[in-house]
Amino acid sequence: MPQPLLHDLVSTVLAPASALSGADGQIRQTGVQGLFRADRRVLSLARLLVDGREPEAVQYVPAGAGRTRFVSLARWLGDPGADPTVRVTRVRELTPDGMRERLELASTAAGPVTATVTVELACDFAAIEDVKSGRATTPPAPAAAPGADRLAWRSDGLRVTATGPGARASAAGTPTLAWDVALPPRGRAALEWSLAVEDPAAVVVAAAAPLEWGQVRVAADDRRITRLVERSLADLRSLRLAEPAAPGDTFLGAGVPWFLTLFGRDSIWAARMLLPLGTRLAAGTLRVLARRQGARLDPATGEAPGKIMHELRREAFPLGESGRRLPAAYYGTIDATPLWISLLHDAWRWGLPEPEVAALLPHLEAALGWLAGPADPDGDGFVEYVDTSGHGLANQGWKDSGDAVRFHHGGQAEPPIALAEVQGYAHRAALDAAALLDAFGRPGADRWRAHAAALNERFRAAFWVDGEHGPFPALALDRDKRPVDALTSNAGHLLGTGLLTPGESARVAALLAGPGLAEGYGLRTMSARDEGFSPLSYHCGSIWPHDTAIVLAALAREGFAAEAAGLAEGLLAAAESFGYRLPELYGGDARDPAGGPVPYPAACRPQAWSAAAALTVAHAALGLYPDVPGRRVLLRPLTGAPLGALRAEGLRVAGREVAVSVGHDGRAAVTGLPEGLLVHTDE
Template sequence: MNQPYLHADVCVLNAPLQAWSQRDGQLTGQGAQGVYVGDERVLSRLLLEVAERTVEPTCTHVPGGPTARFHAIVRTPEYGVDPAMWLQRTREVSNDTLTETISVRSSATVETPLGLVIRLVPDTSTMEQIKQGLAGAPVDLTTLAREGEGLVWSWRDDSTKASLAGPFEVEGSELVARVTVLVPPRGEASFSFTLSVTDTGAPFGATTAAPLELPETRSETALDRLLTTSLRDLNGLRMAEPDRPDDAFFAAGSPWYFTLFGRDSLISARLVLDHDPSIAASTLRVLSRRQGTATNVDTAEQPGKILHEVRRVTLNLDQTTSLPPEYFGTIDATPLWIMLLVDLAATGEDVREFEPALRAALTWLRDHSDADGDGFLEYRDESGHGLANQGWKDSGDSIRWADGSEATAPIALCEVQGYAHAAAVGAAGLLENWGDDDAAVEWREWAEALNRRFREHFWVADDLGAYPALALDADKRPVDGVASNMGHLLGTGILTSDEARTVVDRLLHESMSSGYGIRTLSTTNAGYWPMGYHVGSVWTHDTAFIIDGMLREGFTDEAEQVAAELLRAAEGFEFRMPELYGGQPSTEIFPPHPYPASCRPQAWAAASAIVVARALAD
């Protein structure tokens, strides 16, 4: 698979629309460039030319979310050596419309005619095709219809429809508009066109919920810029079910994961809970409506289980991995759902509406999460075509022994035991408040037993001392790879104060801390590689989750230190934090090395800004 790289491209988004381009604003159709509605590309190319003039790109402004501005100088040697003509290309997307405005300013003392040529190529490639580097699927332009002054085309039995407003004509394989703008002396002229898209067959679309509020004051400090950009992106990532548009959730990320992901949406909502608890409540509702009710090996569904992801069609990731449109292959989404519910209740919100879903989730935790009866939550793909690893590090090579070899399934991840412990304790408190004392006692005892087992089976040691193992393998041996997973135990209650101190110290050791955040895998591991997806890179949300745990455990100084490292990394990414980046040490490189295929924006990476701000304020 030749997955396109994204690190040099620019994204604007307002779900379900997104547009990816070069930094000069041109959409060339290369890689992932194009305009999308959900998981389908609508345009592969959107090119601007200035007739008989040379255009020199100068800078790009990406404030986050729906807008980007691309600046260039138009060469005008007849007016002297100074740049006399400035071109600004503004791209803005709403939920169903892309608007492109080309503005030209001139310092010349005479009127200047400027010929603009805009070339578009309609497309119907799927995101799956594009991610695999396959050839696109251009539209047969002979099928286009004219409505008024615009052009219209549709596909998927007319469930998806695009309309282009502007003076466009069909020229071969392109839609071309040729216009002349007259730039007045020392004045400005502009030209605009719009592309509107509707998709009535997608599982998710735009939300009508109120957006997250941006900071009231704009101090232009690094933290302020990170918060503003991140919140704009989070607003652009909000989606909803068509029949319940008020219940917003965060799509996991752009472009590859522009849909509902149980784990991602829950963690993102948890990270922004202090800023906006409403997204937590609506995320819980969306996922509870799709909670498992039966046992299905093909989809990994089980009663009470929270799903992993929803797509429009079956997703073929490679020759062996094929995920059905609604897929439940995740070990951690269900306890994370309970954890978010407990945290939401702690804000004072009335969460009684979720009692049936909570009881169903607890039933899954008790009856289905532990397939072999050893007392731990573990996973193994039973279908033969699902995900091999089903924690947040879900790549096939992510669970490593210290010697670099891969652990064999079924796998019991350390952090999932922490999630389950926190979920059980928190649920007991809710049930007690609702008058079910017997169930509260049952779940506190369940959590205490899990705590004892965890301490007996997961703790290992190396030259630096004791630490929680990454996982237990198929033979119930503790997988001794030192990894960031242990940081997710902080704040779950499964660690004593001394054990929490041990975990924090290990995470801050130079083998785990890159200076830009916490590495996914220690540099001492034989499988470490700083550009490895889950085996040495730094994931923004992973580090933020650890910061949150540090704050919950009272390690405020350490949380502030790591938050400052993330903020420093953000400066190197123009304050739009990517999904992940290289684990090279900050003493050797700035900015951090981009991971080329990383989503940017990614919901839980953007949501991390809220935790960074909280840590730096404490």
Template structure:
């Protein structure tokens, strides 16, 4: 069997209306393979591909694609010029505009035909569809199932599925045929388009999935225009930056498209991590996204906290990496397999989600989360704090660290979770247990913030966690700092032998604003993360360009991740160093323009907008980073 090859995403257009998503080529078409390589094209619902192919033909020929645009939340439009028809010329032609609109469990298309030809024109409009019901884990390695054979239409509807996933296609006034090939469903309309007039056609497919782990969210999403209005007039020079508004608007629309719930708790909305690979609940991603959004919508944090709190660990279990009080990493329908990794449906292999959950609860409380909602979550808080000091330290050295005990889980369990991401300055890969620098900052902030919540709501134990945090800070200061004098910086991590993993990385910037550092240390870190070897001009590199392991297109060792940059910008704002954030924020604005206002999961660290070819787009925390940059712009405006 050939080696699995992950599909490329960087040239695809994506619409999201969680738990549904549809990905397609720039001309609107969908194919399971392009040039012999598997694609991620298709309509997916939850984690199953419902439609794998879509082709448009006008009178037997593919029309010429003219333009594609995202035209609204969950909506795109394609414009085509029909092939040669009787009476047509270069400026007298038949035009076809297709509007593709996605909502949860429903894809609808409207086709508008307008003619500039001087006389009525008879045409056949044909859409050919295929389905393979391939699960996401196979799509991700470039494979697919056999094409499904469609049933005959009954009462104008074609129903197909596997007993768990059920889809229904309807096409009013169309001839629906599965002949001569039952794996290809053809919708065709014979129409006459009068000169200068418009003909409208349409079809739709609806989907249900009784076995999905996730479903559509209830309640209100982000108020896009109101939030954009809050930041209008914000700019680094005291006036509106023309790049901020379209980026912020697109990002907020994308976040609404990623908003979903678990099947068991539809009222507790959260943001799926990203499309297409991470279209589910991820603890770390959902927490950071909600934290970025706190200044504009605290209610979203409440749903995220409750969704994760319901799944907090209750026992110690090696197979799932679960411990009492621990916040989960990811939720799937079934076992997820990708290359050498095999994860259970509910997996807890994350070292940072638990302290980040505590930090979000504290910050949401401070931002105005209703007291009744905070009180409801206090038992989860107490369990998470207990995990922090009793389970998070794998070898009792006083630091939070991780190691995969199964041999098939995630080798790295911080946000840089690829197998080669934790490297020494010479490029050597560290062996575990690994204690990441930023996780110690999260843990310190969580202990102090958790203690404040316990005091505020008359719960016992606050002094224990404050003392624990103070001891952690002392240990960190003694163990993590590398270098001499003004060149000092925190190590990326400590490895299993307690050696400093001494590469210079973006991780150290996450310490800003956590309280773990003193003022002098914050200055050292702030200047280090904004130096040219980390600031690419298009955001913060994950690893210094002078490091032995640096590669500008390595997933975690030199690329730029916008959420990573946003965390550092936020830390600089929180510590009163907004001026040092200018270069990073300007880089994000340049990137937003370069990537058509929809930032991908990551891109190259070389300083040009070279895409990482398998990056999710949209990605929740990438989209939410626009709010952080908007706050930076607003801070500059107020300084004028």
């Protein structure tokens, strides 16, 4: 069965909980609607009735992290006439252990109004993986009424309790909480009910640490940037998670509803993109993943010594219709380990305190051990993957759907597969590790610089192809070491890794800005000129905001301002269309002046790295690149200020709050830097 659609649902999120409802606020027993907490649906029905009827919805408004306000009308109550006189406002707020709702009836009627307000509730305890598969047919669990105003459900150690002060609770039939309300003329009444969840088996919990960033303020000529950053920061705040044994180490859950848990690659990229807001989130993410770093060879889980994990669940997770099930702790990712190394390096450059960096160096050395060994099973010098378990992911880069790695003429590559961008990540990781090893007086730096140099030569000989696009880096090498010759966004991830010469970077930048990849609302995952292209393919033609942001940031840093600005404009146009909450992905159709991007109907919203993309757009325009250990800061904004004047306050370098501004003339200034850091305008 196909997975349920998400694009028209309203999500309210405060990790590890997420509530998905219709635009009217009603949670109905259909599809993916419900309240989920730590991979379990703990509420499958929450239907508000007034006198046995559903109010008519007129508005919903996001009201900050974990809060949504729904407004509806009870037009059968109050004064006769065309104007409604009884309004029903429903404020949903998630809490660390569940959810609460405040219900307000407000009357402008000339006479008194009486009504019975009822909330119908049900709980089916469905696993998120069953809901995602479309096979969640679990009947509601039986309810008990342990108190006059209370309902309760139990299953396998999970306990859910609903309480409505002043309500009458009934567990018979459809469980309900009910109140009798009497409003005087022009009066109002407020009611409240809450849901509490006890879940001792949860593998993720709410973050206990204070918010990892301060008050961030962005002012811009282009108000779309301001609105996008504001909304994205609220979403990012709602995605903060921790492990039960270390609630002070925060990481970001990947996305709602399917991926609200620890994902190595996603959590790393999100933390890396948020480094301009400070290093505390990066530090928490690094430590969480270091504690779960691979220690043994296990083909069943993909674990290997030094390897960074991919995904953490409370139980095995099925992969659609394939029949495969990922283990609860799964290591099937080829890129999380080099990305972990570079996150540690970049956090150090942004000012992560040296004792915290030093504590993670043994894990760095273990990760290098993986790169030098298990990452290259056939010894050809490239990092590659193959699922030997038979039940894991067939593709293990960020484009991990089964058909993601395709030739120009549409055929699929067979593993083992060496992805282009992963070689770039590995090259950058080797150089980043060498810098850290040198700085902290540990051996091995020369070995890893030599490793990077050899990889550079091998890559140029094996990956570059020449076709109808002209010369470009292939997407991958297949099992026969043939270049997979589709033109994809993966090539953009090579920028800034050191694996391209200046001339090669210019060639890649031109292709990225060309019509095959960049005529939509951002960067297509695959060129429209390739036969595998489809605008609503998950990885072969759609647009992912994080992918676009990573590439535009690299373009900006490498000096390709026009190309970066074009991608940024695409993202901002998409953000406006999606109410400034960028989804996981959307359609890769060409830009339509009369419309907006087509939603990908099963996309997660919010998604951590999509929300973080907002900060990447602003950061790329500002061009602040600190090197705290080197006592210098590079200030290189986008040439000519193509996005207009921009100012950001609340950024952090070495724990100090700084402000950066770019004027209409393209000149940049920074204030608040720690003493001793010198500002440069060139490398």
